[in-house]
Amino acid sequence: MPSTRTPALLRRAGVTVGTAAAGAGLLAALAGPAAAINSYNAAPAPERTEVGALVVQWDADKNPATPDRVDWMCSGTMVDRDTFLTAAHCTSDWPAGARFYVSLGQDVQSDLEAAAAAHPGDPAAVASAVAVEGVAHQDPAYPGPSSDPHDIAVIQLPELAVAARWAFTPATLPTAGQLDGLGPQGLNKTPFQVVGYGTQEAQRGPGGQTHPGGGVRLKAPVAFDALNAPWVRLAMTAPQGNGGACYGDSGGPNFAEIGGRLLLVATTITGDGPCYATNVSYRLDAPAARTFLAPFVALP
Template sequence: MRRTALLSTLTAGALAAVLAGAGPASAINTYHAQPAPERTEVGALVVQWDNDLDPATPDVVDWYCTGTMVDRNTFLTAAHCTTDWAPGVRFYVSLAQNVQAELDAAKAKGLSPAAVAAKVGVEGTEHTSPDYPGNSADSHDIGVIEFGDAGAATLAERWPFTPAVLPSAGQLDALGSRALDAARWEVMGYGTEEALRGPGGHTHPGGGARMKADVGFDALNKTWVRLAMNESRGYGGACYGDSGGPNFVTVEGRRILAATTITGDSPCYATNVVYRMDTDSARGFLDDFVDLP
């Protein structure tokens, strides 16, 4: 899978906003990864933004990050996906399995940027944590796209889905590292593939289709979970464009959205660093938008 924008531009541990207009970050690794057509609660953040210095007419449309529907009208993603855009930016969500193919088909018809965006996604309103970018202990790298009743109805009609289950307060701490290490972890997203080495350096091909892969538990920190994605251990992992996407852990047969992808190693070979959803800071932000367990 690929990582999202932040993942695509920053090395592990670096927590800074991505400049507006940067290309999509990467996706799920090619090794040990599979398509995820059944995971319709996981979607792509599609952005219509300005590149011609006329904010009244946003002229570029592309998918940019990953996220997850956590109730009927709330799409959870990362703050670095929703900040530092040019004036006039508009945010859409697509729950399609292959959003890149749908964008390509819409653009091939010669539609306007606004028409392309509306064809492939449903427009919503962004809300970003006011404490972002925070610091290395707590980046507050969390945001949501909210939909009104009409938008929520359109989403459900176009892509029927069951919202992801968020963790209860301190659930990961209560489980402890031993139980988390024994549990199954899965990462999902639309991101690019791991780095290919070439004469010009690393490139990250692919992206734009929803994929999934198993990852391994490494460590639990105050606001982070560190997950292993080493091919030799039978894992896949995230890459650019997977930012904001879900990392699920299965607890007593129930899939919990434990954390969201934020960053990792720049080639996307080894580590996925993900932001916990069971902390006071994450829950304090989400409490304004969803009913928390």
């Protein structure tokens, strides 16, 4: 399948705490205008306060004498008061000692830059200034085959610490097999929306193809394309008025308006490399996802 929607694969510049001032300046230069998801047909999503960014603190060079690196890496959603849902590929393959945090801020990129300038040389202070630390749990069957990769994880957070920082209403999960029950005609009529902090679609420049932006929570409409177990594929085609997901939107929500309610029906996992055509999302109404989630959240 195409590459996963996480900026770790692009080696996007992060906040290296030992050089906070330089790091913050570099990030500001790279970020440009505040943008995420795709730049076409996208809009800010300040009302989606249940959608957050996964922030990771890790040792990037295996040298304990140098400061750790801190950056936002993926998107995700609060599915109850202390459970943040994201993708397993966002929480795996990190160096030993990596720490996971969640921010529900609208502009996590600017928050990190400000924290890096305020707390030079203190990676824990930078992460704690913008986010709440939690414990990652990923599906033990990850990585599975393409027929079901089990690419799902949660961050368990201290409820009181989250409540003290942000006000939000947790997302509503679907019932078992709810997308199947809509049938082809119902799915084609269903409005879908993707939300996340990711970068823009591919742009060509003097240095080659890049994916600028990222770090700000945006939303975009998407349209139903195809359904199977465990995927729902959503069209991101601009001429039809759609937007879509890109790098950094991994683990972020794909909502569907069903029966007058906005349901969190899938999480962004992968898609086409340039971020123009299709968002491939992991279904949350499928048996494997529900089995994994059952110990962490009350399922409908």
